[in-house]
Amino acid sequence: MSITARIRARAGGLGFDLVGIAPAVTPAGVTHFRDWVERGFAGEMDYMRRHAAAREHPRHVLDGVRSIVMVAMNYRTVEPGPVEPLDGRISRYAWGDDYHVILRERIKQLGDFLHDELPGCRTRAVVDTAPLLERDFAQFAGLGWIGKNTMLINKRLGSWLFLGALLTDAELDYDEPHVADHCGTCTRCLDACPTQAFVGPHQLDSRRCISYLTIELRGPIPEDLRPDVGNWLFGCDVCQEVCPWNTKAPASDEPGFQPAEPNGAVNLSTLAQFSDSELDAFVHGTTLTRTRAAGLRRNAAVVLGNCEAPEAATALASLLHDSSPVVRDAARWAVQCVPTDCPPTNPCSQRCGTEPNLSSQL
16 A cells, blocks of 8 residues: 555544645645735735735745645534524534644644654644645645635535645645536525625625624624624625535534534523623634634624514623723614514514614613
């Protein structure tokens, strides 16, 4: 058995659902990425601009790199059920433990295996932590194609995939790139986006993306986009939920990916009452830490403003006096959307015009 075959076998034993190997070259999508940044689509993600040049070749991640072992794990678990009016939805990828920790530990084990097989070789494990265009190299390694929603899609597993990479200076056998695009004429992901963040196929304006707005953005969510955030507290799965390639994707039984909260949702009345220490404990060990306490409370206020339940007023009361001006701004906006008696056929996000029951606190 060749060293490459042994690497594949070891990767499978570590729980990776897909593994492919690509040469360390300039990624095909670097021009597209550079144009994306220059058009301002990265928004406030300054690290994208700062490290843009480093993404032009993986040698900036590991000097002397020759091969990139791309791995993927399926994180589709249970299907989300109905949520309550005061619940905030969480994107599937954040349902369980922090995937960075899970994948990085296993990729490091794969690296240890390679060191045992090839003493003296150099490796580096990467999971969203280095300037590497993972999706480009995943496609180059034959794992799938990049869909119109910019996600990597595999014909068997769909797009519910965590990607990771093991860079090494060892020369391995390489897989054939995945050259076919199986999206065809389908535009469901583009059409379904609540904020119309796709300016075209493969072109995502992050500044309008709900995932960006609820996770990466530190300041206020633009007021004109707040109603379209809907009940998404952290992230958004809409463009993946409507993708036909995800309808038959198998379920993962990985314990670390299982939802900590029922239906992948959080009761916002409870979250709004959390102290800083309670909120820190709630998000500890998960990717929810990315948006920080103020971000989660800001998002909670926006979602409460979009719900149809007058009971949202009680949850908003404490957020109106939060120490963060960003949270207070979102709460004041949300108060205007919470009527005393909202007809069920008239969502609060459409401003039904009845008197808000917290107006005296503005």
